[in-house]
Amino acid sequence: MIKRAFECFRQLNINCVAFLAVLPLFVFTFMFVIGPLIYMLVLSFLQRAEVWGIVNKFTFKNYMDIFEPVYLKTFIESFKLAITTTILIMIIGYPFGYFMAKLDAKWKKRMMLLIFIPFWTSSLIRLYGWIIIFRANGILDKLLMALNITEEPLKLLYTYPAVVVGMIYVLLPFMIFSVYSSAEKLDWSLVEAARDLGASSMQAFFTISLKLTLPGLLSGVVLTFIPSMGLFFIADILGGNKVVLVGNLIQEQLMKAHNWPFAAALSVVLMILTSVMIYIYRRISNVKELEGLV
Amino acid sequence: MEDFILQLDRIEKSFGGVKVLNGLSLSVKQGEFITLLGPSGCGKTTTLRIIAGLEKPDSGKVYLEGKDVTNEEPNRRNVNTVFQNYALFPHMTVEGNISYSLRLKRLDRAKIKKAVSEALELVQLEGYEKRMPSELSGGQRQRVAIARAVVNEPKVLLLDEPLGALDLQLRRQMQTELKRLQKHLGITFVYITHDQEEALNMSDRIAVMRDGKFEQIGTPQEVYDYPKTSYVARFVGSANIIYGTAYDVNEHTVVFKNEDGIGIVARNRANIAYGQKVTVAVRSEHIRLTPAASDSNAEGFVGVVKEKSFAGGLLQIIVALADGKELVASRHGIDSTLVPGDKVIVTWAPENAILVDLEGA
Numbered sequence: 001m002i003k004r005a006f007e008c009f010r011q012l013n014i015n016c017v018a019f020l021a022v023l024p025l026f027v028f029t030f031m032f033v034i035g036p037l038i039y040m041l042v043l044s045f046l047q048r049a050e051v052w053g054i055v056n057k058f059t060f061k062n063y064m065d066i067f068e069p070v071y072l073k074t075f076i077e078s079f080k081l082a083i084t085t086t087i088l089i090m091i092i093g094y095p096f097g098y099f100m101a102k103l104d105a106k107w108k109k110r111m112m113l114l115i116f117i118p119f120w121t122s123s124l125i126r127l128y129g130w131i132i133i134f135r136a137n138g139i140l141d142k143l144l145m146a147l148n149i150t151e152e153p154l155k156l157l158y159t160y161p162a163v164v165v166g167m168i169y170v171l172l173p174f175m176i177f178s179v180y181s182s183a184e185k186l187d188w189s190l191v192e193a194a195r196d197l198g199a200s201s202m203q204a205f206f207t208i209s210l211k212l213t214l215p216g217l218l219s220g221v222v223l224t225f226i227p228s229m230g231l232f233f234i235a236d237i238l239g240g241n242k243v244v245l246v247g248n249l250i251q252e253q254l255m256k257a258h259n260w261p262f263a264a265a266l267s268v269v270l271m272i273l274t275s276v277m278i279y280i281y282r283r284i285s286n287v288k289e290l291e292g293l294v
Numbered sequence: 295m296e297d298f299i300l301q302l303d304r305i306e307k308s309f310g311g312v313k314v315l316n317g318l319s320l321s322v323k324q325g326e327f328i329t330l331l332g333p334s335g336c337g338k339t340t341t342l343r344i345i346a347g348l349e350k351p352d353s354g355k356v357y358l359e360g361k362d363v364t365n366e367e368p369n370r371r372n373v374n375t376v377f378q379n380y381a382l383f384p385h386m387t388v389e390g391n392i393s394y395s396l397r398l399k400r401l402d403r404a405k406i407k408k409a410v411s412e413a414l415e416l417v418q419l420e421g422y423e424k425r426m427p428s429e430l431s432g433g434q435r436q437r438v439a440i441a442r443a444v445v446n447e448p449k450v451l452l453l454d455e456p457l458g459a460l461d462l463q464l465r466r467q468m469q470t471e472l473k474r475l476q477k478h479l480g481i482t483f484v485y486i487t488h489d490q491e492e493a494l495n496m497s498d499r500i501a502v503m504r505d506g507k508f509e510q511i512g513t514p515q516e517v518y519d520y521p522k523t524s525y526v527a528r529f530v531g532s533a534n535i536i537y538g539t540a541y542d543v544n545e546h547t548v549v550f551k552n553e554d555g556i557g558i559v560a561r562n563r564a565n566i567a568y569g570q571k572v573t574v575a576v577r578s579e580h581i582r583l584t585p586a587a588s589d590s591n592a593e594g595f596v597g598v599v600k601e602k603s604f605a606g607g608l609l610q611i612i613v614a615l616a617d618g619k620e621l622v623a624s625r626h627g628i629d630s631t632l633v634p635g636d637k638v639i640v641t642w643a644p645e646n647a648i649l650v651d652l653e654g655a
Contacts, residue, residue: 192348193381195368197395197446203369207394211385 044264054260062265071249071266075273078245081160082228085167089175089224092168094217097179098209101186115173123170127237130169134162134238158240166234171227175220182216183209218281226274246270298357299324299482300345300450305354307340307506314340315351316506322450327476327483329493331530332503338486339378341503342452345484346375359449374443375452379459380435382427388414388438389423395446413441416475433464440475450482457492469495490530494518502526524650527575534578534621535650536595540570547644548572554615555595560644564652573651580646581623583611586637594641597621599632613638 005023008016044062047055065071100111118126133139134157141153156162186209194204210217232247244252246266253263300322307315314337322328330338343349345356347368356364363371374395382391392413396406414420417437427435436456443451456472457465473496476483487493493500494514501511502525510522521527524535536557538550548559548566559574566572586596597613600620604610609625611632621640632638 187379187381189377189379189381190383192368193375193377193383194394196346196348196373196375197442198369198398199394200367200369203398208383 040264040267043261044268046261048259048261052258059261062262063269065262066265066269074244074246074249075269077243078229078247081163081167081243081245082225085164085171085228086221086225088164088168089172090217090221093172093175093220093224094179096172097176097216097220098183098213100176100180101183102188115176119173124233124237127166127170127234130162130166130238131157134165157238158242160239160243163235163239163243166238167228167231170231170234171224174223174227178220178223179213179216182213182219186212222278222281225277229274230270297324298322299326299359300484301355301357301360302341302345303355303357305341305344305351305356307337307344307349307351314506315344318354318506318508320501320508320511322482322484325480325482327473327485327496327498329485329487329497329500330503331487331490331493331500333488333529336503337506338488338503339454342375342454342484342486345450346373346452347371348375372449373452374446374448374450375454376436376439376443376456378454378456380427380439382435382438382442384427386427387423388419388425388427388430391427391438392442392445394442409445413445416444416478417441417471432459433468436460436468440472444475444479444481448481450484451476453483453485455486455488457487457489465492472496494530500530502529504529519648521575521648521650522652524573524575527577527648527650531577532622533575533648534581536574536576536619536621538572538574540566540568540572543568548649550574552595553617554597555640557595557642557647558644559647559649561649563649566649572649575648575650576642576646578610578622578624579608580642581621582641583613583623583632583638584641585632586639594639595621597638597640599634599636599638601634602630602632613640615640 005020008020043054045058045060047057047059047061049055066075100108103111131138135141136153136155136157138157140156141150144150144154145152190208190212191204194208195201199207229245230247230250232245232251235243235245235248236251250263250266250270253259253266298321300320302318302320305315305318306313316337318337318341320328330341332338340349344351347363347366347370351364354364355362358371358373383394386394389410392410393406396409401409410423411420414422417440419434419437419441422430422434422438427438430438436459439456453472457468460468469492472483472485485493485496494517497514499511500514500517502509502517504525510517510526512520517526517530521530521533524533527533528535536552538552538557540548541551541556542549543562543566546560546562548562550557550559550572557574559572583599584594595615597615599611600614601612602609603612607626609627609630611623611625611630613621613623615621623640
């Protein structure tokens with residue numbers, strides 16, 4: 001590659017210019033994506049040292065450890081949470097994105113802005129806002145008690161539902177935008193044609209609109225499911241130490257236990273699991289638009 | 295009322311404060327081929343959408359087979375549409391598209407299969423069942439759209455400029471085929487076009503539309519030979535419109551005059567009185583041009599040849615009159631001794647001049 005780059009400097013024809021233009025991207029990808037991946041893979045087969053660091057000795061122990069009930073449970077927990085989150089996001093986000101595409105241009109812009117504004121602040125900081133809402137005698141508790149819906153504080157902070165809400169809050173926009181972008185391309189005259197041919201509005205939705213916006217829905221699912229497997233700071237902030245996900249486990253092993261090889265092994269397994277998920281989605285949907293995500 | 299399969303009764307519709315349909319009424323007989331003819335933006339498509347139920351009128355009623363369906367959903371009307379852009383479902387095969395309405399009715403498979411193959415045979419697309427719409431040419435998509443709409447055996451088939459996207463040759467061929475299909479199926483067709491030739495060629499009746507109203511409804515011959523208004527005369531067969539004042543009137547003929555000369559109208563359609571303002575339509579092919587020098591005393595309009603052009607098998611000669619208005623005369627064939635700048639006298643056979651824009655005519 002380096003040799004070719006030098007040759008290109010001398011020739012400078014159009015193919016070579018294109019090659020030179022993407023060269024930095026190659027270098028970047030190699031240094032920051034492929035390199036670390038290989039490093040992580042190698043690391044996951046090494047042993048941890050007694051005190052700090054690693055010993056260059058090959059072992060399968062890290063992978064065997066994952067099958068210990070404690071860690072296995074964490075994986076199952078994460079999976080359950082990711083599925084719950086994704087389903088809820090689908091239920092909220094699909095109609096949201098779908099109807100947003102039906103709005104006229106002026107309202108589309110406004111809605112878009114409303115969804116984008118929170119992105120101007122770090123999601124970490126925004127999550128602290130949820131602490132104020134969820135904590136015992138916080139905004140939510142006070143409101144519910146003032147309305148006589150509950151008598152005692154619910155103490156929602158550091159519970160499973162709080163984590164789910166946090167996940168939905170952070171990941172929902174991804175679903176909305178991917179559904180929106182495919183609903184936007186939907187030709188509404190097709191829905192009218194279906195109605196004209198005898199479909200009720202429900203039938204027209206399921207046979208035409210849903211089928212044609214499926215690529216958006218599925219890429220939304222991929223965009224929300226994968227992060228929800230790995231996001232650790234939401235469970236950290238809103239779940240305390242009560243909800244431990246794979247992401248938290250990796251972070252703990254890396255930062256607190258300093259067991260780098262085990263953290264690497266956990267990451268590799270998580271990566272394989274999500275890749276399998278994407279592969280299954282691709283097989284089910286046979287949608288080419290997902291290719292860019294893999 | 296039972297005699298008519300489709301009736302529109304004083305339909306009004308506005309979009310954002312702009313009145314698109316302005317008291318539209320129409321009665322269509324069973325098996326009729328009726329064309330709504332008008333320029334784009336005159337409300338044709340809106341009318342069709344109201345019949346299909348895709349749009350609700352602000353006021354007025356729609357009757358199908360004598361039944362008020364104004365507030366019925368589109369899927370509850372036995373009316374199908376061939377959309378302008380065909381609106382074929384891109385994720386379904388040709389078979390899937392055509393069988394869509396039958397599958398909704400939950401007919402059994404064998405019946406559906408038979409109906410689909412019959413519909414494909416009808417539009418001469420046998421063997422295309424498994425193709426996707428994206429693999430078809432424009433003309434083939436058009437045929438699939440028609441098959442999809444007729445397979446449901448609608449009482450009325452609505453066609454929204456179905457031939458607009460096709461090239462001229464294919465359009466001519468499809469005109470003949472559509473007419474044949476309509477005869478064969480006996481379905482009432484409501485056809486939209488802005489192409490007067492198409493309308494004259496295919497329709498049993500033509501409804502000429504302007505600004506959300508019907509200007510004239512009649513057989514192609516009526517509309518062509520006896521246009522009621524100058525608008526119809528111009529739109530159907532591009533007639534020349536001449537304004538003048540009645541100069542000599544009797545039971546059968548009207549002689550009128552404007553600053554360019556004198557003209558004659560054969561039929562006194564509405565008891566024109568002396569001195570009354572009249573509007574006269576003369577079709578370009580009926581206009582005779584005589585060089586002025588040879589016959590300077592002839593009664594007729596005087597003008598100067600301004601331009602000659604040859605298009606569509608017709609030679610068009612544009613004559614500028616003294617008042618700055620222009621008349622178009624057309625001939626078959628390319629030869630004419632007239633050259634731009636020649637002074638000519640414009641005449642026509644009195645029976646070819648039609649009085650239009652008459653109040654109450």
